[in-house]
Each structure stands twice: as C-alpha cells, then as structure tokens.
Amino acid sequence: MRKKKIAFICVHNSCRSQIAEALGKALAEEQFDFYSAGTDTKPQINQDAVRLMKKLYGIDMEQTQYSKTFDKMPTPDIAISMGCDVGCPYIGRAFDENWGLKDPTGRRDEVFIGVIKEIERNILQLKNRVL
Numbered sequence: 001m002r003k004k005k006i007a008f009i010c011v012h013n014s015c016r017s018q019i020a021e022a023l024g025k026a027l028a029e030e031q032f033d034f035y036s037a038g039t040d041t042k043p044q045i046n047q048d049a050v051r052l053m054k055k056l057y058g059i060d061m062e063q064t065q066y067s068k069t070f071d072k073m074p075t076p077d078i079a080i081s082m083g084c085d086v087g088c089p090y091i092g093r094a095f096d097e098n099w100g101l102k103d104p105t106g107r108r109d110e111v112f113i114g115v116i117k118e119i120e121r122n123i124l125q126l127k128n129r130v131l
Helices: 015-029 049-059 109-127
Strands: 004-010 032-039 080-081
Touching: 004 015, 015 049, 015 109, 032 080, 049 109
Parallel strands: 004 032, 004 080
Antiparallel strands: none
C-alpha cells in the first residue's frame, strides 16, 4: 500500500513547517511521507529551530531539509497549514487541516519549545488516526 504524502505549509518554510517535517519523519515515517514547503523561501532554516531540534531530539534539520516552495514538492494527499498569523499561504486548494500555531520566530526558547511540543502532539495524533 502506498504511503500518503503529508505536506506542512507555511509562508516562508523556515520554522514551523520545517519542524513538522523533521518530527513527522522521526515519529511516523513508516506510515507517511512528509514534506514541507512555503509560498516563499528564506535563505536558511530558522537557527533557533535548528538548535532546539538538535538539543531536544538529536535531529539536524540542516542535513536533510532546506527552504522550498510548494511547487517543488510532490502533490500531497493531505495539506496542513501551520497557522496564518503571518499570512495564509495559498496553494491552489483548501487545506485539509490548519494547526493554528503561532510563529515562534524571535521569541524565547520556552515559546519555541511549546510550539515544538504542540507539533509533536499533533503528529502523534495524526499517526494514531485513520486518514
């Protein structure tokens, strides 16, 4: 059976969506193929996200991930918006889910960790239900 493709979408594909892709691969890769993208890009993944993902999970996002636009990835079966607090990305269709996460960019580590843990909970819930 083919694994479903899940895409996490943000505007810049530099923080929340990158964290979700990395955690998805770490927690549920046997069940789904995970991707992240944005409607725009940044030159690098958010360095606070990179640092905290290494510290909390031993995951180096910069080794396997980079900021990319939505048209550079396979067509997803499920598209999840990370949240529209910095603007809502348009991908040509409605999102299947909106996780409504606040962008932690520029905030304290505690805020980042809270968002990372919320993404982890959402992925585990996604893993445990039938889509």
